[in-house]
Amino acid sequence: MELFTNQVLAGIATGAIYACMALAVVMIYQAIDHLNFAQGEMAMFSTFISWQLMQWGVSYWAAFVITLAFSFVAGIAIERILFKPLAKAPVLTNVAGFIALFAIINSSAGLIWDFTIKQYPTPFGSAPFLGSQLISTHQAGMIGVTVLLLLGLYFFFQYTRIGLAMRAAASVPESARLVGINTSWMIALGWGMATAIGSIAGMLIAPVVFLEPNMMGGVLIYGFAAAVLGGLSSPFGAVVGGFLVGVFENLAGTYIPGVGNELKLPIALALIISVLVVKPAGLFGRQIVKRV
Amino acid sequence: MSAAEEVVAEGHQAVEAVPKRAMTLGTGTSLVVLAALLVVPMFVKNFIIFQMTMLLIYGLAVLALNILTGGSGQFSLGQSAFYAVGAYTSAVLMEHANLNYALTIPISAAVCFGFGYLFGKPALRLSGVYLALATFALATAMPQLLKLNFLEHWTGGVQGLVVTKPDAPFGLPMSQDTWLYYFTLIVTLAIYLLSVNLLRSRSGRAFMAIRDNEIAASSMGVNVALYKTLAFGVSAAITGVAGSLGAIAVQFVAPDSYTITLAISLFLGMVVGGVGWLPGSFVGAAFIIFVPNMAESISKGLSGAVFGVLLFLVIYLVPHGARQIAILGQQFAGKLKKN
Numbered sequence: 214m215e216l217f218t219n220q221v222l223a224g225i226a227t228g229a230i231y232a233c234m235a236l237a238v239v240m241i242y243q244a245i246d247h248l249n250f251a252q253g254e255m256a257m258f259s260t261f262i263s264w265q266l267m268q269w270g271v272s273y274w275a276a277f278v279i280t281l282a283f284s285f286v287a288g289i290a291i292e293r294i295l296f297k298p299l300a301k302a303p304v305l306t307n308v309a310g311f312i313a314l315f316a317i318i319n320s321s322a323g324l325i326w327d328f329t330i331k332q333y334p335t336p337f338g339s340a341p342f343l344g345s346q347l348i349s350t351h352q353a354g355m356i357g358v359t360v361l362l363l364l365g366l367y368f369f370f371q372y373t374r375i376g377l378a379m380r381a382a383a384s385v386p387e388s389a390r391l392v393g394i395n396t397s398w399m400i401a402l403g404w405g406m407a408t409a410i411g412s413i414a415g416m417l418i419a420p421v422v423f424l425e426p427n428m429m430g431g432v433l434i435y436g437f438a439a440a441v442l443g444g445l446s447s448p449f450g451a452v453v454g455g456f457l458v459g460v461f462e463n464l465a466g467t468y469i470p471g472v473g474n475e476l477k478l479p480i481a482l483a484l485i486i487s488v489l490v491v492k493p494a495g496l497f498g499r500q501i502v503k504r505v
Numbered sequence: 506m507s508a509a510e511e512v513v514a515e516g517h518q519a520v521e522a523v524p525k526r527a528m529t530l531g532t533g534t535s536l537v538v539l540a541a542l543l544v545v546p547m548f549v550k551n552f553i554i555f556q557m558t559m560l561l562i563y564g565l566a567v568l569a570l571n572i573l574t575g576g577s578g579q580f581s582l583g584q585s586a587f588y589a590v591g592a593y594t595s596a597v598l599m600e601h602a603n604l605n606y607a608l609t610i611p612i613s614a615a616v617c618f619g620f621g622y623l624f625g626k627p628a629l630r631l632s633g634v635y636l637a638l639a640t641f642a643l644a645t646a647m648p649q650l651l652k653l654n655f656l657e658h659w660t661g662g663v664q665g666l667v668v669t670k671p672d673a674p675f676g677l678p679m680s681q682d683t684w685l686y687y688f689t690l691i692v693t694l695a696i697y698l699l700s701v702n703l704l705r706s707r708s709g710r711a712f713m714a715i716r717d718n719e720i721a722a723s724s725m726g727v728n729v730a731l732y733k734t735l736a737f738g739v740s741a742a743i744t745g746v747a748g749s750l751g752a753i754a755v756q757f758v759a760p761d762s763y764t765i766t767l768a769i770s771l772f773l774g775m776v777v778g779g780v781g782w783l784p785g786s787f788v789g790a791a792f793i794i795f796v797p798n799m800a801e802s803i804s805k806g807l808s809g810a811v812f813g814v815l816l817f818l819v820i821y822l823v824p825h826g827a828r829q830i831a832i833l834g835q836q837f838a839g840k841l842k843k844n
Contacts, residue, residue, distance in 0.1 A: 248634050248637070295817065298821060299820065299821075299824065301824075302820065302824035302825075303780065303824065303825065305574070305580075305772075305775075305776050305780055306776055306820050306824045306825075306826075308772075308776070309772075309773055309776040309777070309816060309820055310816075310817065310820055312769060312772075312773060312813075312816070313812075313813040313814070313816035313817045313820070314813065314817075315813070316809040316810065316812050316813035316816070317809065317810045317813035317814060317817075319809055320806075320807050320808065320809025320810040320811075320812075320813070321807065321810050323806070323809070324806045324807055324810075434641075434645070437638060438638065441634065441635060441638050445634065476649055478645060478646075478649075479642065479645060479646030479649055479650070482638075482641075482642030482645065482646065483642065483646070485638070485642070486627070486631075486638070486639045486642055489630070489631055489635050489638075489639070490627050490630045490631070493630050493631060493632075493635060
C-alpha cells in the first residue's frame with residue numbers, strides 16, 4: 214500500500230508538468246482550433262531567454278516577468294507574421310506550418326545555446342515537501358502555480374469582457390464579427406496568452422528535466438495526450454488529464470510486469486485511446502454536434 | 506468554455522472536397538512522365554538511380570496517405586508503423602525463410618491490409634485531432650514493439666536485420682541498383698493505376714462521400730464503418746508495399762528507422778504534393794527526400810531552420826500544394842488552345 218501511495222504521489226508530481234503543458238495546448242486550441250505542434254519548442258525558447266537573462270545577472274523574478282512579456286509579444290508576432298496569411302489555407306497546410314515553425318525554433322535554439330544540458334534554478338527550493346521524499350517543494354510549487362493559473366484563466370474567461378469576446382470569436386466567429394468583435398485580433402491574443410502560459414510551463418519544467426533544445430519533446434507528447442484525455446475544450450479537463458496521465462504512467466511502470474521506461478509511453482497512450490473510444494470528446498469535453 | 510453546444514456549420518471540414526476527376530493527370534502528361542522514368546536511369550550514375558528508387562518508394566507511401574486523407578477524409582500520423590510492418594515482413598521472410606524478394610511483397614501487402622483494417626476498427630470512433638493522437642500513438646509504439654525481447658530472434662532487436670540486395674533476373678545486363686529501380690517502377694505503376702481505378706470506382710465514390718459529409722453519406726446508404734476501415738486497410742497495404750521495397754533498397758531494417766519522424770515526413774509530402782491529388786504524392790516525395798539535403802548543404806548548423814523556412818515558402822506560395830500549380834498549368838494550356 215505504501216508503494217502505491219508513493220507511486221501516486223510521484224505521479225502527481227510529474228503530472229503537474231503535463232498539466233501545465235496541457236493547459237497551454239488547450240488555450241491555443243480554444244483560440245485557433247488547431248493543435249500547435251510547435252508549442253513545446255516555443256516554451257523551450259522562452260525558457261532559454263529567461264536563462265540567458267539570469268546569466269546576465271537579472272534576478273529570477275525579474276527574468277520571469279520579462280520572459281512572460283517577451284513570450285506574449287512573440288506569440289502575437291508569430292501569429293501576425295506567419296499564420297495570419299495562412300488563415301484561409303486548408304487546415305492540413307496550417308499543420309505543416311506548425312511543423313516548419315518547430316524545425317525553425319529547435320534548430321535556432323540549438324545554434325544559439327548549443328545542445329549541452331544546462332541547470333535551471335527553481336524559486337521554490339528542492340527540499341522534501343512536508344517530509345515526503347517523493348514530492349519536493351519545487352514540485353509542490355509547480356502544482357500550486359498550475360492551480361493558480363487555472364483559476365486565473367477561469368475568472369478571465371468567465372468574468373471579463375475581453376475573455377467573453379475571445380470565447381465568442383472562437384465558438385461563433387461570424388456572429389462575433391457582427392457584434393463588433395475583432396476576431397482576427399482575438400486569435401492573435403490567444404496566441405500571445407498561450408505562448409505566455411507555455412513559457413511559465415517551460416520555466417517550471419526546466420529545473421526537473423534540465424534545459425536543452427529537445428527538452429520539450431517528451432513533455433509535449435504527454436501534454437497533448439493529457440489535453441485530449443481531458444477534452445480539448447476544457448482547461449479544467451486538461452489539468453485533470455495531466456495529473457491522470459502522470460499517475461497512470463507511474464503505476465503502469467510499477468505494476469505491469471515487463472513495462473520498463475521504454476514501454477511507459479505506448480502504454481499510457483494506449484490507455485488514453487481506450488478512454489477516447491468510450492468517450493470520444495474526452496473526459497470533460499463538450500460533445501460536438503454536427504449539422505448536415 | 507461556453508455553455509452552448511458547439512455546432513460545426515456546413516462546409517467547414519478538415520479536408521477539402523476534391524472532385525474525382527481532379528485527382529489524376531491527363532493521358533498525355535502521364536505518358537511523358539512515364540517515358541522519362543523509363544529512359545533517365547540509362548544515363549545517370551548508380552547513386553542517382555538509388556535516389557530515384559527511394560523517390561518512387563516514398564511516393565507510394567505518400568500516395569497511400571493521400572488515399573486515406575484526401576480520399577476518405579481520415580487523418581493519420583501513424584503511417585510509419587505500417588511502413589515498418591511492411592519492411593519487417595519482407596526482411597524476416599527473406600532472411601529467415603529464404604523467400605524470393607518479389608514474393609514477399611504481396612505477403613506484406615496482405616499482412617499490412619489486415620493490420621490496417623483491424624486498427625481502423627477502434628479508430629472508427631475517433632476523428633480529427635483524436636484520430637491524429639491515436640495514429641500518433643501507434644507510430645511512437647512501433648519502434649518500441651520491434652525492440653521487444655521475445656521478438657528479438659526474428660527482428661534482430663535494436664540491431665535490426667541486414668537484407669541482401671537481389672540481382673537482375675534472366676541474366677539481364679544491368680546493375681543491382683538499376684534492376685531494383687525498374688522493379689520498383691513496375692510495382693509503383695501497378696499500384697498507381699489500381700489506386701486511380703479504386704478512386705473512380707463505387708468504393709472510391711463512397712470514400713469521397715464520407716470525406717465530404719459523413720452523415721449525408723450514411724443516409725444515402727453508404728456503409729460508413731465498412732468503407733472507413735477499408736480505407737485504412739488499403740492505405741496500410743500500400744504503405745506496407747512501400748516499406749518492403751524500402752527495406753530491399755536500403756538493405757537494412759532497424760526499429761529506429763521507422764519513428765514518428767518518418768510519419769511526419771510523409772504527412773509533409775502529402776501537403777506539399779496537394780491533399781487529394783495522387784500524382785502530387787511523387788512531387789511531395791521529392792520534397793521530403795531532396796529538401797532536407799538541400800537545407801543541410803546551405804547551412805549545417807541551421808539545417809532545421811532552413812528546412813522550416815523553405816517549407817513556409819512553399820505553403821505560402823502554394824497553400825494547396827503542387828495540385829495548385831497543375832491546375833494553373835491546365836488553365837494556361839486551355840487559354841493557349843483557344844487563341
